[in-house]
Amino acid sequence: MPAVKEIQEKMRARAGELLRDGGVSMALGWKRGEFCHDPEPAFFESEAELDNFVYDGFSSPLLSKYLIETIRKDKQKGEGKGSKFLVFLKPCDSYGLNLLLKEHRVERERVYAVGVGCPGMLDVDKIRAAGVKNMRSFDETETEVTIHASSGDKTLARRDILLEKCLVCKGPEFAVQDEVLAPGLPSFEGGDRFAGVTELESMSPEERFSFWRNELSRCIRCNACRNACPVCSCNKCVFDNPQSGVQAKSNADSFEENMFHIVRAFHVAGRCSDCGECSRVCPQKIPLHLLNRKFIKDINAFYGAFQAGADAEARAPLTNYEFGDVEPGAVVKRGGGA
Amino acid sequence: MPINAESGEFKPMIVAFCCNWCSYAGADLAGSSRLSYPADVKIIRVPCSCRVNPLFMLRAFQRGADGVIMCGCHPGDCHYTSGNYFARRRMALLFSMLEYLGIEKGRVRVEWVSAAEGQKFAITMNQFAETVAALGECKRLEDLRCQP
Amino acid sequence: MLLKLSLDKTGGLFTEMARDRTLYLPVKRGGQADFAPWTPEAEVCLDYLNTARSIKDFFLPQTENIAAFKREGKKITITPTHEEPSPFVVFGARACDVRSLDVLDRVFLSDPVDTFYKAQRENGVIVSMACAEPEETCFCNAFGIDAAEPRGDVVTWIAGNFLYWEAKTPAGEALTGKLETLMSEADSSDLKEIEEQGKAARAAFKELPLGKLSLEGWSGDDLLGKFTSPLWEKMSKSCLGCGTCTYVCPTCQCYDIQDFDTGHGIARFRCWDSCMYSDFTLMAHGNPRKSQLERFRQRFMHKLVYYPANNDGMYSCVGCGRCVAKCPISMNIAKVIKALGGNANA
Numbered sequence: 001m002p003a004v005k006e007i008q009e010k011m012r013a014r015a016g017e018l019l020r021d022g023g024v025s026m027a028l029g030w031k032r033g034e035f036c037h038d039p040e041p042a043f044f045e046s047e048a049e050l051d052n053f054v055y056d057g058f059s060s061p062l063l064s065k066y067l068i069e070t071i072r073k074d075k076q077k078g079e080g081k082g083s084k085f086l087v088f089l090k091p092c093d094s095y096g097l098n099l100l101l102k103e104h105r106v107e108r109e110r111v112y113a114v115g116v117g118c119p120g121m122l123d124v125d126k127i128r129a130a131g132v133k134n135m136r137s138f139d140e141t142e143t144e145v146t147i148h149a150s151s152g153d154k155t156l157a158r159r160d161i162l163l164e165k166c167l168v169c170k171g172p173e174f175a176v177q178d179e180v181l182a183p184g185l186p187s188f189e190g191g192d193r194f195a196g197v198t199e200l201e202s203m204s205p206e207e208r209f210s211f212w213r214n215e216l217s218r219c220i221r222c223n224a225c226r227n228a229c230p231v232c233s234c235n236k237c238v239f240d241n242p243q244s245g246v247q248a249k250s251n252a253d254s255f256e257e258n259m260f261h262i263v264r265a266f267h268v269a270g271r272c273s274d275c276g277e278c279s280r281v282c283p284q285k286i287p288l289h290l291l292n293r294k295f296i297k298d299i300n301a302f303y304g305a306f307q308a309g310a311d312a313e314a315r316a317p318l319t320n321y322e323f324g325d326v327e328p329g330a331v332v333k334r335g336g337g338a
Numbered sequence: 339m340p341i342n343a344e345s346g347e348f349k350p351m352i353v354a355f356c357c358n359w360c361s362y363a364g365a366d367l368a369g370s371s372r373l374s375y376p377a378d379v380k381i382i383r384v385p386c387s388c389r390v391n392p393l394f395m396l397r398a399f400q401r402g403a404d405g406v407i408m409c410g411c412h413p414g415d416c417h418y419t420s421g422n423y424f425a426r427r428r429m430a431l432l433f434s435m436l437e438y439l440g441i442e443k444g445r446v447r448v449e450w451v452s453a454a455e456g457q458k459f460a461i462t463m464n465q466f467a468e469t470v471a472a473l474g475e476c477k478r479l480e481d482l483r484c485q486p
Numbered sequence: 487m488l489l490k491l492s493l494d495k496t497g498g499l500f501t502e503m504a505r506d507r508t509l510y511l512p513v514k515r516g517g518q519a520d521f522a523p524w525t526p527e528a529e530v531c532l533d534y535l536n537t538a539r540s541i542k543d544f545f546l547p548q549t550e551n552i553a554a555f556k557r558e559g560k561k562i563t564i565t566p567t568h569e570e571p572s573p574f575v576v577f578g579a580r581a582c583d584v585r586s587l588d589v590l591d592r593v594f595l596s597d598p599v600d601t602f603y604k605a606q607r608e609n610g611v612i613v614s615m616a617c618a619e620p621e622e623t624c625f626c627n628a629f630g631i632d633a634a635e636p637r638g639d640v641v642t643w644i645a646g647n648f649l650y651w652e653a654k655t656p657a658g659e660a661l662t663g664k665l666e667t668l669m670s671e672a673d674s675s676d677l678k679e680i681e682e683q684g685k686a687a688r689a690a691f692k693e694l695p696l697g698k699l700s701l702e703g704w705s706g707d708d709l710l711g712k713f714t715s716p717l718w719e720k721m722s723k724s725c726l727g728c729g730t731c732t733y734v735c736p737t738c739q740c741y742d743i744q745d746f747d748t749g750h751g752i753a754r755f756r757c758w759d760s761c762m763y764s765d766f767t768l769m770a771h772g773n774p775r776k777s778q779l780e781r782f783r784q785r786f787m788h789k790l791v792y793y794p795a796n797n798d799g800m801y802s803c804v805g806c807g808r809c810v811a812k813c814p815i816s817m818n819i820a821k822v823i824k825a826l827g828g829n830a831n832a
Contacts, residue, residue, distance in 0.1 A: 035622065035695050038816035041724040061815045066724070069778075125517075134622045134694065150693070200438065209440025209478055218516055220539070220548065222760075224728040228814050238393075240764050246393065247765065249729075249742055250757035252549045255481035259396050262435060266392050269431055281814035283730050284538060285516045291435075298434050303427070318431070321423035323413065328429040328448040401749050484748045 004119050004140050007182040008055040011088060011116060014181060016047045018086050024112055025074075025083035028066055030059040036137045037124045041066060055088070057140050060121040060163060062277055063087050064096035065230045067106045074110075084110055090118040092165070094174040095273035095309030096230030101176070102312045103271075105233050115177035120158060120166040127161050130154065164289065165276020168193035175310055193274065194297045196290050216257040218284040221250050225278035225288050226264060231271045231308075238263070261291060269295040270317040273309035302326045350404035350470040352379045354463070355394065357387045359417035360452045361409035367456030375463035386410070388421030392432045395446065399479035402486075405445045405470035409459070412450040422450070441478050444469045489651040489662070489669035490676060496532070496649060500524050500577075502665055507573040510544060512537050521576065532578060532644060535621040536806060540736030541576050541583045545590060545606045548733075548758050552743065555752040567753070571605040575661065577613040581636035582626045582806035584614050586736035589793075589802045593739050602756075611657050614638030618645070618683050623807030625696035625820060631804060633691060634684030645679045648672075696810070696820050703828030706795045713787065717825050722782035724815050729760030731809035731818070732785065737802045740766070761785050786822045 011029065018024040031042035031052040039054045041061050070085055089097060094115060100106040119142045127135065127147060134150035146155045159167075168191040174180060192198075200208055223239075226232045238244045239260060251257045265272075265288075274296060278288040299306055299317045303325065306317050356362040362383045368375060380403075384390055387410025398406045408429060410422040429448050437443045447469075449462045491499060503509045504524050512534050513522040519534035521541060551567040587607075594603035614636035617624075626633055635641070639658030643650040650672055653662040691697055732738040742759040745752045759766055761784045764773055775781045793802035803819055810818040824831040 033816045034810070034818075034820055040816040040821075043720075043723050061724075069723075133619075197438075205437070205440045205442060207440070208438065212439050215516070218520075220733045222728050222730040222733045223763075224726070224730045224814050227726040227728040236764075242765060242768065245747075246397075248757075249744070249759050249763065249765070250548045252744075252746065252753075252755055252757060253481050253483055255400050255479065258439065258479065259393075259400070262396065262439070263393055265435070266432065277814075281728075281730075283734055283812040285518060294435060294438050295431060298431055302430060318424070318427055321420065321427055323423075325423065325426055326430055328426060328433050328446075331430045331434050481748075483746060483753045484750075486750060 004056055004142075007116060008053070010181050011055050011114070012050050012053045014114065015044060015053065015086060015088075016050055018112065019044065019047055019050075022086075022112075023084055024086040026070065027086040027088075028063045028070070029088050030054050030061070036135055037122070037127075043070070055116065057119060057122040057138075057145065057158075058124070059090075060280060062090070062093045062096055062228075062230060062275060064089060064093050064100060064106075065228075065233065067097070067100065067111060068233060071106060071110050082110075084112045086112045086114060088114050088116050089174065089177065090116060091172055091174055092118070092170060092273070092275045093230070094176050095170070095307070096275060098175045098309040098312045099231050099271060099273060100233065102309075103231075103233070108312075111178075113177045115174035115180040115183070117172060117180075117182040118166075118169075120162045120169065122158075122161050123163045127156065130156055130161065163276065163280055164287075165274075165280060167191045168274075168276075170274070170307070176312065194293060196287070197293050197297050200290065200294075212258075213254070215286050216261055217254065218286055219251060219257050219261070220284060221248065221260065222283060224281040224283060228277040228281040229268060230273070230275060230277070231268050232264070261288070265291040265295060268292065270299055270306070270319070271308050272296065273307070298331075302331070348471060348474060349376070349378050350467060350473075350475075351402055352376070352405045352407065352463070352467055352470060353398040353403040354379050354381045355384050355387070355390045355406070355408045356381050356451075357389075357410040357417075357422070358383055358385050360411035360415065360450075361387075361459070363453035364409070364451040364455045364459040367453065368459040369456075371456045373456060373460035375460045376467040379463050379467065386416065386418050386421035387425040388416075388418070390425060390429075392428060395432065396479070399445075399476055400481040401484050402480070404473070404476045405447070405466060407447045407449060407462070407466050409449050409451045409462070412452055415452065436479075439478075442473050442476075444473050445476060445479075487652070488672040488677060489666070490648045490672040491651065491669045493532075493644065493647050493649055495668070496530070497526075499649075499665060499668055500530070501526070502668060503575050503577065503661070505664075507575055509575050509577060510541075511577040521578075524577075532615070532649075535580065535617060535619075536623075536808060536811070538808075538812075539734060540586060540806065540808065541579045541612075542586065542590065542736045542738075544574065544576055544610060545587065545603055546594070546739060546741070546758075550602060550756050552754045552756055555745075555754065557751070568602060571609045573609045573611075575611045575613060578615045578642075579612050579636070579638060580615060580617055580806070581631050581633045582624075582804040583736050584612060584636050584638050585626075585629070585631050585804045586806070587612070589737040589797075589800065589804070590739055592797050592800070611640070611661050612638040613640040613642060613658075613661070616641065616643045616680075616684065616687075618643075618687055620687065620691045620694055621807060621811075622694065623696070623810040624691060624694060624805065625699045625807060625810075626805035627688075627691045627697065628699040628701060628823075629801055629803065629805050632688070634687040643680045643683070645676075645683050648676070650676060650680060696805075696807075698831075699805075699820055699823060700831050701790075701801065701823060701827065702831075703826070704790050704794075704801070704823065706791055706799070709791055709795070712791055712826060713783070715826055718783045719779055721817065721822060721825060722779045724817055725762070725778050725782050726814055727762050727764075727778050727781065728814065729762050730812050730814065732760035732762060733758060734808040734812050736804060736806055736808070737789070742766075761788070786819060789819065790823065 015027040027044040030039035509524040512519040514529040594600035617633040
């Protein structure tokens, strides 16, 4: 398996090729930021711009959702009709693209999807918590990351500094792709992604209530979770719509903290591919994945195992039904407590 | 919500979303049959149980409901063929989520009531009101601004 | 007069400070430091550098009630619902956050004076804390802020095993008066230690990735050139349009006044707003800034061009680095300053 640096060079070369004569008018990737750990989603229109291209353990932002705006703007311009957009997809992002295709937010023929193996993305906060100050550069392999910092060099096991979402990776397969560069990167599968949910379920209602009050009361309603989510793609969100009766720019009451998060999780129930972006981007570190995974766990238990985004055709659990579905009353009777 | 000033007895405020074709007619029948159910059950008529957005349920709690119940046609009898099947999935997930957030599980309920089941309607409402009364005021999903 | 107190005795200091007022200080919450009211159980963290949210919260809270309206027949009753201000102390504000109050003061204390903000300012005592070292994302030095010598009613330093304390204003003196018995007088060797630490900190700030950030080219004489720059389109492309940067920013001061229908009346409140949102400055014809490009440009033009143009060249960014640390896709003001600024950043 190739080193991450090699993959980056392969991607850069392939993007160059496709931009030059592959009928692709733009490549969605990542470019170098101000630090060594903050690559930013980037839109490359020429080979020359690719000098800044970067793909490493910090290329965590997902790119599939950007296709909506990219294609929309292209249509607005009215030129370059039919031009394709190259997008580099990590395995988890490929599920996002499938969902966008399924919901007709993105047209398949406008996308050239290149799957890239992912070594598992790194969490800069975990690195800092390990005592690293002022990271200057780093070398990575699939098992280890050596960090060069003003606090000295430090080698950490990759597993210990992975983002939460990568600890429960869905695996190295791509749900949708036109070609795959560097397949077969090991995934860090093995973690039980429902462990956190199960733990909460085993608590008493009072404990659960105070757990969620403590978490959700930190919400500042920045909407980062919503805007980073590949399936939160409504043209007008109910929470932005002054006509909706629930529009709010801040949580003026604890009820609104609850409502926003219940409704957001509900709106993506059966559509959430569990990419984990919501938790990654939350500036207040609210474990939002615990809400989404509760729905996923319930859907799997009530209606059979379902992976949103695994294909672009299957009906989502909430737009489907069976005659013998579980009754809501039966659902409520399970579990403990008052 | 309202507490009887004289007896100090707690009477829960209950919102019942009833589908137009079966359950609302069932409530009607309960009335015309002179069956009694608590006056604090506020019925909101909806075209189909499938019209009930989870947001509606939350909003009912926000506005002071202590319990929310959704009634629709029996599975298989939906006026629109399949509305109640979708509603059933939605409510199953919502109820499970509310419980997960620590909201007492007796506060929400789904019951299928046909137009001929006036008695079932009255019994359901009496039972539900009793359950909710035992739970007391809904504190965990209240909006302080909406208090009288 | 410089006072000192052993670090293991800070609990007594906090108890005393919190006796007759609310004491806000950095507390560990959800894995990061944030200002919260002090309680004996609170996990106080003085070794943090940047809290997740800024001290703006105490002067311009995210939401505050204004009034309640009730209608009975043809009669409308209006009741003020704003909470009565009460005295408080903010302990551990960093130099950048203290400077951010200058930015907010110019907005809210100039005519017409914002009475809510003014009341909070009058009731709050700021106990600042010097930075002994920078956070990776810091760039306050670009705005002429000395992190090792913050301003405030009282300035504190932590060096070795001691907390050093010096009152700078009458409000600070008054607070110190109540606490003097807990502390002893520092001597010249202490002073020297603080000075050495400050020197090292200043040097460390210059070595940071953003340590040499320059505002050359942002003097405000080319407003139209900046506004029409083709770079905005490129830079705003990756912006998700969330409000993270505006809500963690200590100087973002835009707010909205909203009416909430309580079912039996109207509750009017003020809350933060974000220029990144589609319903910001919403008018009958819609949002005047229709695309994310325009919203993105507005935020940075406001901070780096419009605000300084109206406030003697003072930028409304203090280089705290919160937006740098928190942006989901790593776009930030430092990138904008570099891209559209002068050659000094090249």
